[in-house]
Amino acid sequence: MPSKFETYQKRRLASSYISVVISIALVLFMVGILGLMLLKSALVANRVKEKVAITLFLKDKVTTKQINGFKAALQKENFTKRIIYTSKKQAAKQYSKEIGEDFLNFLGENPLKNGIDIYLKADFVTPGKIEELETKFLKNAFVADVSYDKLLINLLTKNIKKISFWLLILSGFVGFIAIILINSSIRLSIYSKRFNIKTMQMVGATKGFIRKPFIWQSIKLGLVAAIIALLGLAVVIYYADKFAPSLGFLKDYISLAYLTGGVLLTAFIITWLSTFFATQRFLNLRTDELYY
Known part of the structure; x- marks a missing residue:
């Protein structure tokens, strides 16, 4: 039978994984909402233009x-x-x-x-x-x-450029925050295993061998989080289509494909990079520095 300590460790590990998944899912959900806004803003802008x-x-x-x-x-x-x-x-x-x-x-x-x-x-x-x-x-x-109508076209072009500019600024800001939050969640998860990393390194394991299981584990957690985020986005899109059917949220299969692919790709890239640099940091620390 597993000891109380082992049971405690397993619960702690599961709790850590759940918190990482929830954190990443919330960030990806916000990224998905912004992506949906960007895709639909382009559609709305084109529809307005095509009425000229x-x-x-x-x-x-x-x-x-x-x-x-x-x-x-x-x-x-x-x-x-x-x-x-x-x-x-x-x-x-x-x-x-x-x-x-x-x-x-x-x-x-x-x-x-x-x-x-x-x-x-x-x-x-x-x-x-x-x-x-x-x-x-x-x-x-x-x-x-x-x-x-020259005045209308000039005004329309000017306003669309202004809205596109601020949406890009907002996208960059949200993307930056997303990277920081996901990176922080993964670093905290790996921080709890820093002694395991150093022990493996001391017995002769290469950096690539040590990093590999951490990277795969983070990618799996990221994909689970992405699926949760996509389920949340599906609910939002469903009700948004009910509220504004003219925008065709559910019928715009290309935009939905871009959104799904974007969320999955974002989860993969950020979790991979965050895990790589987090493990690299602990691999480069001296043993006495692991306590700080």
Whole structure:
């Protein structure tokens, strides 16, 4: 039968492992939440950008056949998300509905033009790229004028850059804190075994041989913690999808894969590095320094 001391040691070891797992899991959970915010902020930003349209007003002499061909060509362009064609008759009806009277009776003719609204892909919604497209379209024989909201695009680009900058700063800060906390947890765990490390070294074991079981043990604890963190994230994502279904948390399989892989990889890398340097520190200490 195991002695009371051995039982005590096993309980102490199990308690140490549990505390390490919980500490790492909490840190990874916060890292996962931040990662989810980063992934979804990019999605939200792209969705907002893709609601921006550039309108092409066509010349009156352009025929229906030419318009259809032009629309087909625009649809194939790499900057096009979708297009909406509005004839001058449709535009007149919409404008009359907005002002509450038929302005055609007063003017006698329709001064509006056929128009094509081009909703751009997110990568092309920047002041520079839209100006390039404007210049390109103005040279087209079918286009009379080009219209878009320059102020909105400038403001949108500026705000997205500002939000992205602060999210990156926050990510760096949280990542730094995560490394410190996980490193501290693992170092405390290895600290309790410092005498075992020195004993193995004194009987001739190499540093690599001594480090190996500690590294594998820490990686296992890190992966267990990562699974716990992912379960917590799964609950958060489930309820977030209920609260904001338009963001498609559960249907965005690519983002979920990135998030899962990121949490697992973070757990692996940080636990491996922390254990390596923690064991290296105790391996380099003299015997009398182990008591301080």
